[in-house]
Amino acid sequence: MKNAGTGNYTVTLSTPRTTADYTVHVTVFNSTILQTTAQVTNQTTSSFTIQLYASNVFLYTIDRDWYFTVEDF
Numbered sequence: 730m731k732n733a734g735t736g737n738y739t740v741t742l743s744t745p746r747t748t749a750d751y752t753v754h755v756t757v758f759n760s761t762i763l764q765t766t767a768q769v770t771n772q773t774t775s776s777f778t779i780q781l782y783a784s785n786v787f788l789y790t791i792d793r794d795w796y797f798t799v800e801d802f
Contacts, residue, residue, distance in 0.1 A: 736781040736790025740797065745775040751801040755779055758794040765793050 731739045755767035764784035771778040783791050 733778065734790075735792055738779045738781075738795075739771075739776060740779065741776045742774075742799070746799075746801050747774070749774050751799055753777060753779075754798045754800070756796055757781060758796075763791065765791060767795065 731741070733739045749772050751772075753769045753772070755769065757765045757767055766782045766784045768780045768782065769777050770780060779795070779797065781791055781793050781795065783789060
């Protein structure tokens with residue numbers, strides 16, 4: 730995982746998927762003070778980007794602790 734700027738994280742998969750059609754689940758910790766929304770973008774066979782936004786104002790990204798899981802069928 731690489732921090733690509735405030736609220737933007739690039740995840741590179743250790744084993745590329747056969748297609749970019751896989752599911753990414755994101756869970757954000759400590760989002761009760763300022764609710765956070767996670768968005769997956771730039772999804773390819775070998776990487777994707779996670780963006781974290783303040784839910785009450787989608788105008789800015791924020792840093793929070795988070796984790797992800799990937800499902801590939």
